[in-house]
Amino acid sequence: MTTVWELRSAPVLNQDAVTVTRSAESHSNPSGNPEHKHFQSNGVAKFKSPAKMQSNGDSELSKSPTRVFIKVDFVKISDIDTKSQKFIAEISVRERWTHPSVANMTPLDFAQLEAQQRWDPKLYISNLEDKKSDEVVWSLDVSSGVPTVYLFRRLKGTFFENMELMDFPNDVQDISVTFISEKPSSEVLLCPDEELGIIDVETFQDSQEWHLFQHVKLKHNVMLSRQSQIMQSTLTASARVSRKMKFFFYNAYLVMFFITGLSFTGFCIAPVDVKFRIGGTLTLLLTSVAFKIAVSNTLPTISYLTKLDVYVLMGVSYLSSKTALFAFISIWKDDADTAKKIDQWLLISLGILQALWQTLYVAVFYFTTFREKKKTQKEEEIYLRELQQQRDSLNQKVAIL
Numbered sequence: 001m002t003t004v005w006e007l008r009s010a011p012v013l014n015q016d017a018v019t020v021t022r023s024a025e026s027h028s029n030p031s032g033n034p035e036h037k038h039f040q041s042n043g044v045a046k047f048k049s050p051a052k053m054q055s056n057g058d059s060e061l062s063k064s065p066t067r068v069f070i071k072v073d074f075v076k077i078s079d080i081d082t083k084s085q086k087f088i089a090e091i092s093v094r095e096r097w098t099h100p101s102v103a104n105m106t107p108l109d110f111a112q113l114e115a116q117q118r119w120d121p122k123l124y125i126s127n128l129e130d131k132k133s134d135e136v137v138w139s140l141d142v143s144s145g146v147p148t149v150y151l152f153r154r155l156k157g158t159f160f161e162n163m164e165l166m167d168f169p170n171d172v173q174d175i176s177v178t179f180i181s182e183k184p185s186s187e188v189l190l191c192p193d194e195e196l197g198i199i200d201v202e203t204f205q206d207s208q209e210w211h212l213f214q215h216v217k218l219k220h221n222v223m224l225s226r227q228s229q230i231m232q233s234t235l236t237a238s239a240r241v242s243r244k245m246k247f248f249f250y251n252a253y254l255v256m257f258f259i260t261g262l263s264f265t266g267f268c269i270a271p272v273d274v275k276f277r278i279g280g281t282l283t284l285l286l287t288s289v290a291f292k293i294a295v296s297n298t299l300p301t302i303s304y305l306t307k308l309d310v311y312v313l314m315g316v317s318y319l320s321s322k323t324a325l326f327a328f329i330s331i332w333k334d335d336a337d338t339a340k341k342i343d344q345w346l347l348i349s350l351g352i353l354q355a356l357w358q359t360l361y362v363a364v365f366y367f368t369t370f371r372e373k374k375k376t377q378k379e380e381e382i383y384l385r386e387l388q389q390q391r392d393s394l395n396q397k398v399a400i401l
Contacts, residue, residue, distance in 0.1 A: 047208060065186055065233075068097045070119045070179060071193035072216060072237035072318060074155070077175060078205035080241065083237075083300050085163050086129065087175055090156040094193065097121065102147045110140035110149075119149075121190075122182040126234075130158040136236035165299060168306035168367035172376055174217075174238040180232050185222045190235035192218035196387050199239050210241040213376055215383035242373055252308055259288050260315045262352065263322055267347050271339040274330040278323055286321040292316060307365055314357060322350060 007179050072091040080087040089309045101119045102110060110118075118138065137152040163173050181188040197216030217238045263284050266277045292312045299306065305313070325346055332339040 005212070033240040063187045066097055066099055066119075066121070067189050068095055068123075069182070069191050069193040070095055070218070070237070071195050072197045072218070074175075074197070074199045074216065074239050076156075076200065076203040076205075077212065077239065077241075078220075080173075080175065080210055082163060082165070082168075083298060085161055085300055086158055087161060088156075088158050089175065089177070090154070091208050093153040093155065095121065095123070095153075095162060098146055100146050102149060105140060105147055107140045107142060110138075110147075119151070120151075121188045124182065125155075125157075125159070126178045126180050127160045127176065128157050129160050132156045132158075133349075135375040138141055160242065163300075165302060165306050165332050166301065166304060167369040167372065169243055169245045169252070169308055170243045170365070170373075172240060172372045174240055176236050178234060178236045182228075183232075185231045185233045188233055190220055190233045192220060192235065195323075196390055197237065198387075208244070209247070210243055213240040213242070213380045215240070215380045215387075217379075228395075236313050240376055242376065248308060252291075253311060254375050256288065256291065256312055257358075259284055259291070260318055263319055264347070264351070266322070266326065267343065271329050271343040272333045273338060274326060274333065277326045281319060281323045281326060285316065285323060287299045288312065288316045288319055307369065311361060314361070317352070318357070325350075 007116075046082060071094040074089060075092050076090040078088045133152040133154075133156045133321070136365055137150075139150045139152075141148045141150060159175075159177060161174070161176055163171075165171060179190060195217070199212065199214050199216060201212050202216055204210075206212075218235060219238070220233065220235045222231055222233055224230070263281055266280050269276050269280070279360050292309075295308060295312060329339055329346070332342065
């Protein structure tokens with residue numbers, strides 16, 4: 001957590017910069033409209049000339065869009081809830097931009113401006129459901145010769161995440177925060193900052209269920225707003241987590257494997273004793289159905305099957321088919337020899353079918369789910385190398401100074 005604040009405070013500590021700090025406690029938006037979830041509700045400054053900053057003139061100084069560079073650090077992630085598809089996170093955001101309104105300003109002039117007089121990209125988070133705290137720091141840095149506005153935010157809240165659960169319980173999820181500017185994309189473009197974001201994995205509180213990767217992915221886009229019908233610039237910052245599947249292996253896969261395996265004990269009963277065979281298989285079938293319902297209660301309502309759903313449903317189908325075949329053998333209940341031969345072929349066929357099904361499932365499961373994890377691990381290795389190079393370069397600059 002200390003590292004995050006050191007990276008953020010670098011431009012603020014410049015001797016030519018003056019900062020203005022505002023902190024506020026807020027609550028969830030009662031209207032439920034994501035368009036009103038602003039970082040700063042009073043940031044309504046126009047594109048104004050410094051000479052006319054105090055006047056009523058609202059003329060545009062530049063027709064080219066202002067590029068706002070965003071860096072996101074995940075300070076703390078907790079309570080990733082698969083069923084409700086929500087998570088709690090504390091993030092540190094740094095925005096920087098250059099704008100004609102500060103072209104001839106000094107840091108002292110900038111600090112004396114009212115909030116309404118500062119140009120603001122007016123960002124909000126589209127998937128923020130409950131904002132618990134928000135701290136904002138403004139600063140103007142002129143050390144590079146080009147006045148640059150820095151806006152630091154530290155925000156904690158509950159976020160919604162639409163999870164992709166097809167690979168459940170060996171899935172990889174994006175824990176995302178999506179920034180959108182209320183201004184049209186012709187005025188504001190959100191861009192990833194060249195400085196890489198940081199994730200504090202030591203503060204991760206769901207390590208028993210999830211593995212948190214250390215890289216931050218930034219993706220920018222332009223979309224059409226359904227409410228305002230204008231093109232808006234968006235930027236999504238994502239951390240990645242992978243689910244630890246041992247719990248589901250021991251409590252789901254292994255249990256279902258035993259249930260289907262015990263169904264072979266029905267062949268110990270004579271083929272002519274149909275009622276005992278069907279009774280035992282039906283008991284296992286009802287147990288598997290109840291088990292399927294229990295598994296479904298751990299997931300949100302989704303319109304597709306997860307990998308675990310496929311395994312459980314195939315087990316239910318297998319037991320259902322075996323029950324029907326036991327009933328079919330009852331046709332030869334008066335011919336014990338024929339019924340015994342059919343029963344032997346049935347035992348061999350179902351045994352081979354069970355072995356093939358288990359082998360095929362394990363192969364498909366491995367190559368589809370672990371492939372995504374390996375891909376994410378390679379991305380993390382590349383990211384960490386770039387981050388280390390960035391830190392080494394920064395240390396060299398500090399040593400020179």
